[in-house]
Amino acid sequence: MAGSMSGTRAGHDSGSGRGVAATGWTVFAAVMMIFGGALAIFEGIAAIAKDDLFVSTSNYVFKFSLTGWGWVHLILGIVVVLAGLALFTGAFWARAVGVLLAGLLAVANFLWLPYYPLWSIVLIAINVFVIWALCSPRKDVRA
Helix, strand or coil, X not given: CHHHHHHHHHHHHHHHCCCCCCCCHHHHHHHHHHHHHHHHHHHHHHHHHCHHHCXXXXXXXXXXXXXXXHHHHHHHHHHHHXXXXXXXXXXXXXXXXHHHHHHXXXXXXXXXXXXXXXXXXXXXXXXXXXXXXXXXXXXXXXX
16 A cells, blocks of 8 residues: 555656656756856847847848847747746646747757857757757656
8 A cells, every 4th residue: 555655646746746856857957948048148138239249141041130139039048047947846837848948949049050150059959958858757766
């Protein structure tokens, strides 16, 4: 009876994410989301404050004003930092939101490649690692 009781409790906690602090890859993903979101915030501020800092391309399919891209990165960065902080709770919804936002930020940085290639590649890699960490299976450390 005690074995089935603890199995039920462990299954409940790991399935819902309530009552279990974030561990392992989730903590890694949270830290990387906060780091990547902060970098996106700085990228956005740089694009808004000084448009001539970045190389402009003339025949780019996804042409958008650099100030506009700056606002996109600034807003996404703030939301990603907040989602990264929410991941520390270990809640399932925070993991799902984290995957969604990391994907959006990776796409935004892909579209940003012609303006700042190295920075974009680094942020795409960070977001891919975040998605992988949030989608990797969790292990119950109390078992």
